[in-house]
Amino acid sequence: MFKKILSRRGFTIVEVLVAFVIFSIMAAMIAMILNTTMRTRQGNIDLENEIAEQKEKYYLNTQKTDYTAKDGTIQLNFTDGAGNVSVDYSVGNPNAATDDNNIELDYYIGNVNYNAVDDNGKKGDKTSGSVLERLDSRIYGANGIAEIDIKATDLGSVESGGYRYEFDILAYSNTLVGTQNEYIAQFKMLFPCKILDYGYIQHNGTNPIPKSEGSNLEYYKFDICTPNSRVLCVGSRMKCSDSLFSDNKQKKMWVTLESEIDVNDLNKIFGTSKTDQTSTKDGNYFVFTPYIETVEIGKEGPHDDPGTIKHVNIFGAFPKEEKAPETPSGDTSTSEA
Secondary structure (H helix, E strand, O other), rough: HHHHHHOOOOOHHHHHHHHOOOOOOOHHHHHHHHHHHHHHHHHHHHHHHHHHHHHHHHHEEEEOOOOOOOOEEEOOOOOOOOOOEEEEEEOOOOOOOOOOOOOOOOEEEOOOOOOOEOOOEEEEOOOOOHHHEEEEEEEEEOOOOOOEEEEEEEEEEEOOEEEEEEEEEEEOOOOOOOOOOOOOOOEEEEEOOOOEEEEEOOOOOEEEEEEEHOOOOOOOEEEEEEOOOOEEEEEEEOOOOOOOOOOOEEEEEEEOOOOOOOOOOOOHHHOOEEEOOOOOOOEEEEEEEEEEEEEEOOOOOOOOOOOOOEEEOOOOOOOOOOOOOOOOOOOOOOOOO
């Protein structure tokens, strides 16, 4: 036994060197693979950043204003009696003159007057000729909402600051109920001042419930949130059997605003549903329906009544005043007395 122990050999220096060389080769191969992977990943990140930069350059700096050329047309066919709609599109390469990158960006040609003059006298502003330029929208939401009824009650000032109001809301839609859009449809209310806080009110009570508590109660079958400091968003609660439009019950909520508002005339807050600013008050409620804009004959859409445009996503708005065209700088003529 002792002789067997003494006869055992260890690793020779040659064997150790061979093992070390093999290990080094494997380590080098792994390092090369990792390096290639990291470079590929970084290349993808750089490409994404380059595409984002191209988009910004294209739409902000090199955007055409005439949109007369087109490279093709997309035909949209509707089966519900709405007919067919043709959408022209063009293809552009913003870096063609200075860059070998041939990534192309597509854009669609909308029915917008990009040569119109904006409020500052600039031609081709991003909102020129658009609905955003013509209407100051205050209540807007999903297509398919037929009517939004709103009643407001003054609950007085709040010790911590601001003024609290109760809003009782009824929303109606025959086309959304029973469809896949029923629970994702929502509408937003734009207030003239900052929203300090908000929450729920019991259906048969007046006690304000904080939003953190009301959002966890199954009794409230709707959700409210503030996408920004002046907008209150109202939508259905996904886990409830009834949606915002299916139970025909008041949705009661409270909102604390930075400034006071006139609850007796919500048209001063949210506008009206027509260009002529006809009051929408019906009893204790103000009724808002898809906005009817008065336009020149021939400028209406293919499915609108002559001289009007029906905006299915806007329910309360103020029409913006049209400014008269400025007199050319070289025109020094004066009218006779």
